[in-house]
Amino acid sequence: MDAADLNLLPALDALLAEGSVTRAARRLGLSASAMSRTLARLRAATGDPLLVRAGRGLVPTPRAVALRDRVHTLNREVQEVLRPPDDRLELATLDRTFTIRANEGFVRLFSAPLVTAILEAAPRARLRFVPKPAKDAGPLREGAIDIEIGVLGDFAPEVRTCLLFRDRFLAVVRAGHPLLSMSVTPERYAAAGHVVVSRKGGSKGPVDEALAALGLRRDIVAVMPGFPDAVRIARHTDLVALVPRSCLGDPSLMNGCASFELPVATPEIVVSAMWHPRMEADLAHRWLRNTIMSICHWPAQRGDASGAEP
Structure with a gap:
């Protein structure tokens, strides 16, 4: 089947509308x-004369009359498809559901201000938060989620990213814990019982590598699926929880607990927003990304996380 020449469509629209070669x-x-x-x-393309001579002018054939409105609609639609999108976004009428995949800690700290900001600007928009059972680029690639929040990995090299904030690990213990009344050395820290967080059930991380370099090893008593769970365990035991500093921004979570700096150096946590390249130019998606960035930077400016501009 021969490909149609779309360059003929505007000319056909003009000829049928004007009924004159000169005016068209x-x-x-x-x-x-x-x-x-x-x-x-x-x-030649349509197999019809379209416009035929009648005295000093032209008149449309029955097929041309039948095609006139349809051709005009098609021409307008093709022009809309083949031109850059309108750069205006009507937030007041935006009717769309955005799906964000993030861990429990991010949802606990940022979901309320993010939902508030979204509803204030776009009352008909909706947010759907889904859990992160594992790092998997499939949902981003398939369009099942709009934005992923987390630490970058090499699971999807084509994915676009933007830095939201920088975080670091702290130790969290119950109020009155013996470690709070002394200088916490690597030896004293390692000797305590520990509760750690791992989605996959593992127990080793950068802290253990830093301690191993000193010939030390933590006594890991419990492994939890989320940081709020680890803090709750620490609140009611003598175990030491390892959590991101951003968790301190949740007063209800930290009630009855205190924190202190780790006695060993660990790499910072870089939390980013990730999305598929096909959403890069989507105006509503761009607005969502910018809103998330502004919300995540706000607590950083209050000292709840170490923020940085993307």
Whole structure:
């Protein structure tokens, strides 16, 4: 099947609307001779004369009359498809559901201000938060989620990213814990019982590597699926929880607990927003990304996390 020449569509629309080669040529900024040649091509393509001589003018054939409105609609739709999108976003009428995949800690700290900001700007928009059972690029690639929040990995090299904030690990213990009344050395820290967080059930991390370099090893008593769970365990025991500093921004979570700096150096946590390249130019998606960035930077400015500009 031969490919249709879409360049003929605007000319056909003009010819059927004007009923004149001269006026159609003027409408499209062409010469009358060029439009005459285009009419000849249209006749060959459609198998119909389209416009025929009647005295000193032209009249449309029955097929041309039948095509007129349809051609006009098609031409307008093709022009809309093949031009850059309108750069205006009407938030007041935006009716769309955005799906964000993030861990429990991010949802606990940022979901309320994010939902508030979204509803204030776009009352008909909706947010759907889904859990992160594992790092998997499939949902981003398939369009099942709009944005992923977390630590970068190499699971999807094509994914676009933007830094939200920088975080670091702290130790959290119950109020009155013996470690709070002394200088916490690596030896004293390692000797305590520990509760750690791992989605996959593992127990080793950068802290253990830093301690191993000193010939030390933590006594890991419990492994939890989320940081709020680890803090709750620490609140009611003598175990030491390892949590991101951003968790301190949740007063209800930290009630009855205290924190202190780790006695060993560990790499910072870089939390980013991630999305698929096909959503890069989508105006509503861009607005969502910018809103998330502004919300995540706000607690950083209050000292709840170490923020940085993307």
